[in-house]
Amino acid sequence: MILLELFIGFLKVGCFAFGGAYGAIPLIRDVVLSYGWLDDEMLTYMIGVSESTPGPIMVNLATYVGSSQAGVLGSLVATLAVVLPSFIIILLVTALLKAVLKNPYVQAVLRGLKPCMIGIILATGVYMIIRNGIVIQDSVLMVRPLILTLVLGALYFGSRKIKKGGISPILLICISAAAGIAAYGL
Numbered sequence: 001m002i003l004l005e006l007f008i009g010f011l012k013v014g015c016f017a018f019g020g021a022y023g024a025i026p027l028i029r030d031v032v033l034s035y036g037w038l039d040d041e042m043l044t045y046m047i048g049v050s051e052s053t054p055g056p057i058m059v060n061l062a063t064y065v066g067s068s069q070a071g072v073l074g075s076l077v078a079t080l081a082v083v084l085p086s087f088i089i090i091l092l093v094t095a096l097l098k099a100v101l102k103n104p105y106v107q108a109v110l111r112g113l114k115p116c117m118i119g120i121i122l123a124t125g126v127y128m129i130i131r132n133g134i135v136i137q138d139s140v141l142m143v144r145p146l147i148l149t150l151v152l153g154a155l156y157f158g159s160r161k162i163k164k165g166g167i168s169p170i171l172l173i174c175i176s177a178a179a180g181i182a183a184y185g186l
Contacts, residue, residue: 002070003077009035010062010081017058018113022121024058037065044128058082144183152176 009031017024025047032038038046050060059079066078093100100106155175160166167175 003074005035006066006069006074006078007081009037010066010078011084013058013062014082014085018117022057022124023117025124026120026127028058028061032061032065037069040131044131047128148176148179148183152179 013024013027013031017027029040029043032043033040046061046064047057050057050064053060059082062078062082063075066074066076068074070077152172152175156167156172
């Protein structure tokens with residue numbers, strides 16, 4: 001029964017996750033919490049771990065949740081379910097790519113989805129900041145995380161003004177890690 005629940009739950013995530021993993025986090029949260037597989041705090045930790053490990057966040061989360069609920073078989077079922085819709089869609093899009101992309105209605109839908117995904121990703125980030133008390137904790141403004149966020153944001157947006165394309169995401173991750181170690185580890 002748990003394998004069927006894992007398959008159906010993560011198939012929903014795979015079918016309706018537009019805009020990549022960050023856009024899918026609210027959907028993953030809804031599915032995981034509704035089935036009671038993880039509590040909200042553990043899910044937040046797993047999102048952080050999934051961001052830190054190589055591979056897509058949705059696949060990493062599905063693998064972890066499946067493993068925690070039904071072992072290796074559960075991780076295989078959950079991972080298969082979350083990637084199956086994308087795999088099928090990629091096969092269909094590849095076959096119909098030229099005709100579909102020239103259609104003005106499809107182009108309009110794709111242009112309309114972009115701002116929606118930006119809003120969903122931003123809302124997820126704000127939710128995680130508020131929920132975990134990263135900047136405000138017990139009605140006290142936390143200075144270190146606020147300064148780190150502002151400095152990294154300024155670095156990212158400033159680099160886009162100076163250099164076309166901005167700073168490399170890998171370099172930004174390394175700088176963020178070093179800044180976090182310097183701010184909290186020393």
